[in-house]
Amino acid sequence: xxxxxxxxxxxxxxxxxxxxxxxxxxxxxxxxxxxxxxxxxxxxxxxxxxxxxxxxxxxxxxxxxxxxxxxxxxxxxxxxxxxxxxxxxxxxxxxxxxxxxxxxxxxxxxxxxxxxxxxxxxxxxxxxxxxxxxxxxxxxxxxxxxxxxxxxxxxxxxxxxxxxxxxxxxxxxxxxxxxxxxxxxxxxxxxxxxxxxxxxxxxxxxxxxxxxxx
Amino acid sequence: xxxxxxxxxxxxxxxxxxxxxxxxxxxxxxxxxxxxxxxxxxxxxxxxxxxxxxxxxxxxxxxxxxxxxxxxxxxxxxxxxxxxxxxxxxxxxxxxxxxxxxxxxxxxxxxxxxxxxxxxxxxxxxxxxxxxxxxxxxxxxxxxxxxxxxxxxxxxxxxxxxxxxxxxxxxxxxxxxxxxxxxxxxxxxxxxxxxxxxxxxxxxxxxxxxxxxx
Numbered sequence: 001x002x003x004x005x006x007x008x009x010x011x012x013x014x015x016x017x018x019x020x021x022x023x024x025x026x027x028x029x030x031x032x033x034x035x036x037x038x039x040x041x042x043x044x045x046x047x048x049x050x051x052x053x054x055x056x057x058x059x060x061x062x063x064x065x066x067x068x069x070x071x072x073x074x075x076x077x078x079x080x081x082x083x084x085x086x087x088x089x090x091x092x093x094x095x096x097x098x099x100x101x102x103x104x105x106x107x108x109x110x111x112x113x114x115x116x117x118x119x120x121x122x123x124x125x126x127x128x129x130x131x132x133x134x135x136x137x138x139x140x141x142x143x144x145x146x147x148x149x150x151x152x153x154x155x156x157x158x159x160x161x162x163x164x165x166x167x168x169x170x171x172x173x174x175x176x177x178x179x180x181x182x183x184x185x186x187x188x189x190x191x192x193x194x195x196x197x198x199x200x201x202x203x204x205x206x207x208x209x210x211x212x213x214x
Numbered sequence: 215x216x217x218x219x220x221x222x223x224x225x226x227x228x229x230x231x232x233x234x235x236x237x238x239x240x241x242x243x244x245x246x247x248x249x250x251x252x253x254x255x256x257x258x259x260x261x262x263x264x265x266x267x268x269x270x271x272x273x274x275x276x277x278x279x280x281x282x283x284x285x286x287x288x289x290x291x292x293x294x295x296x297x298x299x300x301x302x303x304x305x306x307x308x309x310x311x312x313x314x315x316x317x318x319x320x321x322x323x324x325x326x327x328x329x330x331x332x333x334x335x336x337x338x339x340x341x342x343x344x345x346x347x348x349x350x351x352x353x354x355x356x357x358x359x360x361x362x363x364x365x366x367x368x369x370x371x372x373x374x375x376x377x378x379x380x381x382x383x384x385x386x387x388x389x390x391x392x393x394x395x396x397x398x399x400x401x402x403x404x405x406x407x408x409x410x411x412x413x414x415x416x417x418x419x420x421x422x423x424x425x426x427x428x
Binding site for chain 2: 030032116117118119120123158160161162164165166167168169170171172173175176177180183187188191192194195196
């Protein structure tokens with residue numbers, strides 16, 4: 001039915017519809033179990049057209065990963081305003097991250113779970129996005145420390161580690177929030193701020209946590 | 215050569231040698247590229263003996279994941295003494311976690327990367343260990359909050375979220391620390407304590423981070 005109705009759509013629009021259907025199918029069924037028949041049906045097109053436009057199941061999955069990764073990065077970047085105070089920037093970034101992963105649960109499953117589970121080429125696509133996210137957060141922490149005139153000597157390696165910890169915590173929490181009924185995006189962001197902000201704030205003020213003597 | 219020398223070893227000992235060789239090979243080459251020939255060579259036994267004892271490459275990999283997961287959990291449990299103060303327990307647990315992942319980089323690569331990248335049955339093995347780790351950390355936070363008479367009402371869902379965040383941060387940091395020259399296990403643990411402890415401490419004292427009004 002959709003196939004007839006959509007006949008005169010531009011290729012770009014139709015490709016997005018195919019990708020929408022594919023993300024949903026890969027996210028809900030998993031990469032292996034998802035069938036090209038189901039994806040074509042859901043997109044309202046013929047299976048040969050999916051192959052014509054997106055080549056193979058592997059290439060279609062790669063296109064899904066790239067689109068979802070770009071959308072998540074764009075959402076986080078759009079959420080942060082560089083002229084606001086540091087804790088506000090982090091809060092806004094986390095709100096944007098958890099709002100996006102909550103609103104796109106299938107996209108997040110594709111990125112966080114499916115892309116990592118089905119071989120190295122797919123996993124490498126997600127690694128690239130993750131590195132971009134870590135670089136963005138690292139820069140946010142560096143600028144926050146500098147602009148607040150807090151601890152300008154906060155070591156580069158320490159900041160890189162903090163950014164890794166923050167991104168790892170956010171990924172883990174997003175998967176948990178999506179799988180746990182009643183946890184909102186705002187709650188997940190607040191949990192991470194509670195966990196992280198006071199620690200980061202103290203550190204930037206030059207008051208690190210001191211290990212016990214023994 | 216080893217095959218002759220090891221001829222009279224008990225089966226259990228020889229299996230551990232095969233698993234040692236397999237963890238090293240899977241960790242360094244990756245699951246797909248690792249060959250049973252190489253594993254048998256490294257273990258100093260014949261390839262048929264590896265198949266006789268451990269059945270198939272899939273089963274051997276599963277045995278590696280299970281052994282490494284159990285060893286990591288045991289190291290963390292052994293590191294924590296329940297009668298010490300809360301921040302000390304967390305510090306000790308993190309020290310044990312990062313020391314173990316630093317001393318067993320191939321084991322950690324098998325758990326964190328390889329097992330997650332090569333299909334759902336392997337990924338499920340790691341998920342089981344991760345759930346055990348999250349439950350352990352959750353319990354640690356709950357007991358800490360209760361024993362310190364800090365915030366007995368710290369909501370269960372909030373604690374579960376904090377535990378997810380902490381485990382996600384630790385996983386991410388361990389991978390980063392192993393891949394970054396010059397980062398010691400102690401530094402990685404201190405980074406995570408800096409990141410997390412002040413936040414957790416404030417939260418338990420009933421001083422959560424407050425989101426900006428708007």
